Amino acid sequence: MIVEVREEEITVMEAVERLQKQGAGAIVSFAGIVRPEENGQTIHSIYYEAYVSMAKRKFEQIILECSSKGVIDVVVLHRTGVVPVGETSVVVAVSSFHRKEAFETCEKIMDRMKKEVPIWKKYTGEREEWHSAREKRE
Amino acid sequence: MRARVLLFAHLAERAGTRELFIETGEGTTVGELIQKLVVKYPQLEKEMAHISLAVNEEIVAPSFRLSDGDTVALLPPVSGGA
Numbered sequence: 564m565i566v567e568v569r570e571e572e573i574t575v576m577e578a579v580e581r582l583q584k585q586g587a588g589a590i591v592s593f594a595g596i597v598r599p600e601e602n603g604q605t606i607h608s609i610y611y612e613a614y615v616s617m618a619k620r621k622f623e624q625i626i627l628e629c630s631s632k633g634v635i636d637v638v639v640l641h642r643t644g645v646v647p648v649g650e651t652s653v654v655v656a657v658s659s660f661h662r663k664e665a666f667e668t669c670e671k672i673m674d675r676m677k678k679e680v681p682i683w684k685k686y687t688g689e690r691e692e693w694h695s696a697r698e699k700r701e
Numbered sequence: 702m703r704a705r706v707l708l709f710a711h712l713a714e715r716a717g718t719r720e721l722f723i724e725t726g727e728g729t730t731v732g733e734l735i736q737k738l739v740v741k742y743p744q745l746e747k748e749m750a751h752i753s754l755a756v757n758e759e760i761v762a763p764s765f766r767l768s769d770g771d772t773v774a775l776l777p778p779v780s781g782g783a
Contacts, residue, residue, distance in 0.1 A: 595782045595783030596783050597783050598783065609783070611781070612709055612710055613781075614707065614709060614755075614758075614774055614776070616758060617755060617758040617774065618781075620758055641781060641782075651783075652782065652783045653781065653782045653783060673782065676781050676782060677779070677780075677781060677782055678779065679779065680779060680781050681709070681755070681774070681776050681779055682779060682780070682781030682782075683709055683710035683777060683779060683780050683781075684780045684781070685710070693710050693711040693714075693777070694778075694780035695710045695711055695777035695778050695779070695780055696710070696711040696777070
């Protein structure tokens with residue numbers, strides 16, 4: 564598996580190319596893109612902060628626990644720092660022998676990432692706000 | 702003993718620091734350490750009900766007993782992805 568939590572730009576193609584080298588029959592990829600609007604407010608970018616070492620460990624644990632039989636390999640890339648609207652902030656790509664397990668594993672990894680991986684985002688635009696500070700008021 | 706404490710996101714902004722060290726007695730629990738922390742940083746007190754705690758990168762309960770040199774991370778609700 565490959566897990567990277569980094570400031571540099573990430574792309575789906577980068578993740579897919581890494582998996583293609585391993586002769587998979589199916590590759591499913593997901594890209595999370597920064598939207599121009601969050602809860603009715605225009606934003607310019609999202610600033611991501613991570614507890615990088617723990618985030619990597621947590622991703623690795625989630626990948627191991629979520630990879631169903633038939634999954635060959637997984638690539639997870641997540642950005643940190645400022646990610647402008649329209650750019651990719653997270654990529655999950657899964658290779659497998661058949662498509663079903665790749666779709667399922669990709670979705671499970673994303674679902675658990677949202678709940679467990681120590682990464683936080685701050686919306687920047689009309690005003691700045693940490694998602695983590697807002698969530699508890701909802 | 703001495704514990705290293707890491708703060709993130711809005712917690713770090715409110716405290717004005719991302720890393721600090723707290724001297725405390727042997728066998729102190731993470732929960733007791735947090736009580737010490739909020740005495741020094743009262744602006745964090747209201748946030749403590751919403752955090753998770755990690756010691757050396759593993760999630761723990763407030764009753765977890767610390768050892769010298771442990772790293773305690775205060776984790777606000779996570780929000781990775783787009």
